[in-house]
Amino acid sequence: MHSIFVTRALPGDFLSKFGSAYSVKVYPYDRNITKDELLTYVKDCSGLISMLSDPIDEDVLAAGKNLKVVANYAVGFNNIDVAAATARGIAVVNTPDVLTEASADLAWALLLATSRRILEGDAMTRDGKFRGWAPELLLGMPVYGQTLGIIGAGRIGRAVARRAKGFGMRILYHNRSRLAAEVEEELGMTYVGLEELLTESDFITLHCPLTPETKHLIGAAELAKMKPTAVLINTARGPVVDEAALLKALRNKEIFGAGLDVYEREPLLTPGLADLPNVVLTPHIASADVRTRLAMVDMVVEDVIAVLEGHRPSNLVNPEVWERRKGDE
Numbered sequence: 001m002h003s004i005f006v007t008r009a010l011p012g013d014f015l016s017k018f019g020s021a022y023s024v025k026v027y028p029y030d031r032n033i034t035k036d037e038l039l040t041y042v043k044d045c046s047g048l049i050s051m052l053s054d055p056i057d058e059d060v061l062a063a064g065k066n067l068k069v070v071a072n073y074a075v076g077f078n079n080i081d082v083a084a085a086t087a088r089g090i091a092v093v094n095t096p097d098v099l100t101e102a103s104a105d106l107a108w109a110l111l112l113a114t115s116r117r118i119l120e121g122d123a124m125t126r127d128g129k130f131r132g133w134a135p136e137l138l139l140g141m142p143v144y145g146q147t148l149g150i151i152g153a154g155r156i157g158r159a160v161a162r163r164a165k166g167f168g169m170r171i172l173y174h175n176r177s178r179l180a181a182e183v184e185e186e187l188g189m190t191y192v193g194l195e196e197l198l199t200e201s202d203f204i205t206l207h208c209p210l211t212p213e214t215k216h217l218i219g220a221a222e223l224a225k226m227k228p229t230a231v232l233i234n235t236a237r238g239p240v241v242d243e244a245a246l247l248k249a250l251r252n253k254e255i256f257g258a259g260l261d262v263y264e265r266e267p268l269l270t271p272g273l274a275d276l277p278n279v280v281l282t283p284h285i286a287s288a289d290v291r292t293r294l295a296m297v298d299m300v301v302e303d304v305i306a307v308l309e310g311h312r313p314s315n316l317v318n319p320e321v322w323e324r325r326k327g328d329e
């Protein structure tokens, strides 16, 4: 019997997706599991389904003596020490593709909400402060026909670009590697250096993974290069932005606004951020639509079962593990 541990209850009837050959234990509390708890629960399991908030580090991997697979219920896997998992022959899988459109939708929701001051308008209306139409009431930044700068042109970045075409935007992008010419042409995306993207864009949206190279990619110097009318959107990972520097830039109106779904010390916010009117804050919900979250359940369950039954999983982050396993057979 394979033993699986899930660090948080998942949506839908996910337990029924495991057959009788599996004993599945779910963390019983509606909160993030602590490291000590994780070290205890991981001891007996061969499969672990983790959340993006769970640090799956060397200690946890070492404690999981029978661990064969860690399935992250997220596309990002910066919470997992993949090199340590690979060294121990543990497969790491994630949930790419299925959350692309939902994440692009949320980036756009933040872009529109921030530039058109939707939350300020909502609060004013609810508070009974809407005293009738006025020529200068809540003037925002135009969206249609403006320049969008996309940092990170993976699946989500490209899905954001597809939506931007409908808004008649000029689309600049910056990425580790340049896209194929056909893709650039199809999406109307122009490759530029980071500096040009920062200075030219009206909206800058982040879609890169968190790595040592992208930590604080946007700091005080980069914010200073942006237009005073620019809007920054972050649905990638909090530490890509130096949150203290962003707070300062927003406070001093060095940029027009920011829409954030992720935070540097999640779930904590830099003190003062929540008091600013020119920032829209959501609680890391980019993939949170019903269809997407159910599809993510299917993906992690299928891949955990695949690994434990000796098949190559569909979304393997560390293929070296599989190659080594096959070589040993």
Ligand code: DGY
Binding pocket: 052, 073, 074, 075, 076, 077, 099, 103, 235, 236, 284, 285, 286, 287, 288
């Ligand atoms: C992920 O899955 O990595 C995203 O951050 C979800 O919002």
